[in-house]
Amino acid sequence: MLSATSRQEPALSGQGRWLASVVERGGRATLLLQEQPSGRVVRLRHFQNHQPHSSPSLSWNGRYVAALVQQGNQRLPLIEDRATGALHRLPLPADRTAVRISLAPEGRRLAVQVAQGGQWRVQLFDLSNLLEPDLPGGIALQGGGLGTAP
Amino acid sequence: MRLLVPACVLGLLLTGCLGPVPMPIGPLNGRIEALGANRDPALSGRWLALISGRGGREQVLLLDLDRQQPVPVPGLNRADAQPVSVSVDAAGERIALVRQLEGRTELVLYRRSLQSLQPIAMVPSGVPRQVQLQADGRQLAVQVSRGGLWQVDLVQIP
Numbered sequence: 001m002l003s004a005t006s007r008q009e010p011a012l013s014g015q016g017r018w019l020a021s022v023v024e025r026g027g028r029a030t031l032l033l034q035e036q037p038s039g040r041v042v043r044l045r046h047f048q049n050h051q052p053h054s055s056p057s058l059s060w061n062g063r064y065v066a067a068l069v070q071q072g073n074q075r076l077p078l079i080e081d082r083a084t085g086a087l088h089r090l091p092l093p094a095d096r097t098a099v100r101i102s103l104a105p106e107g108r109r110l111a112v113q114v115a116q117g118g119q120w121r122v123q124l125f126d127l128s129n130l131l132e133p134d135l136p137g138g139i140a141l142q143g144g145g146l147g148t149a150p
Numbered sequence: 151m152r153l154l155v156p157a158c159v160l161g162l163l164l165t166g167c168l169g170p171v172p173m174p175i176g177p178l179n180g181r182i183e184a185l186g187a188n189r190d191p192a193l194s195g196r197w198l199a200l201i202s203g204r205g206g207r208e209q210v211l212l213l214d215l216d217r218q219q220p221v222p223v224p225g226l227n228r229a230d231a232q233p234v235s236v237s238v239d240a241a242g243e244r245i246a247l248v249r250q251l252e253g254r255t256e257l258v259l260y261r262r263s264l265q266s267l268q269p270i271a272m273v274p275s276g277v278p279r280q281v282q283l284q285a286d287g288r289q290l291a292v293q294v295s296r297g298g299l300w301q302v303d304l305v306q307i308p
Contacts, residue, residue, distance in 0.1 A: 012284035012291045111192075126173045
């Protein structure tokens with residue numbers, strides 16, 4: 001069991017070194033990335049705002065962090081590349097709302113559950129032209145990547 | 151196909167203007183769509199686990215994305231159980247499932263090669279809500295309701 005504060009939507013990297021979860025910070029659902037087992041919190045460059053955050057997932061070595069964020073009146077999937085600092089957005093058509101996402105550990109595909117016309121649907125997106133693969137046994141990111149939270 | 155052409159054209163236009171963008175995987179999405187109303191997707195390796203509903207009943211499906219078709223998961227689904235959350239490892243061997251059954255919410259681990267279902271107890275006691283199986287299949291992260299709080303348990307799998 002991890003701490004006594006409210007924590008939801010856990011997601012582990014491929015071999016369990018990184019844990020993403022959603023916690024309340026200032027009354028807003030905020031993505032938290034921690035190294036395991038120390039619990040050290042690692043700063044994410046592109047998830048400082050746009051709360052509420054939800055539905056995090058991580059690639060094999062924790063290089064890619066994906067989650068839903070709020071941008072204007074839309075829920076939007078974001079993927080942060082912790083190795084390069086790059087940000088990838090996945091805009092969706094206005095007639096559908098993203099509800100949950102799942103990033104494949106290798107970073108090749110993203111599954112998005114959307115609500116459209118009163119029905120849930122799952123759609124897959126090809127990320128192979130966007131992300132380098134993050135494969136098991138690949139180079140593990142050291143420390144906090146682009147900056148470690150105090 | 152009528153839907154695919156505009157999507158491709160749009161993708162090419164965006165690619166030219168803004169750099170690469172994620173592209174919908176048309177044929178696969180068509181097959182997933184044909185399964186019914188789907189939710190709670192979980193990707194790992196070449197596998198997609200999801201909760202799929204048709205005719206008022208939901209069940210867990212495991213799709214082999216390379217072969218673009220569901221694979222059998224005998225013993226995983228029960229007609230009297232309501233799936234809540236599902237996750238699969240990268241080998242497609244282990245599936246973690248939170249389900250409601252006979253008024254209780256429970257976490258179970260399914261091993262596909264053995265067709266076995268093993269209950270995972272929450273210690274201390276709590277009600278599981280969401281589960282994620284790490285890609286190597288060796289550990290579970292579980293969102294648990296306990297004492298009025300949402301908590302996260304990490305559970306090693308032998």
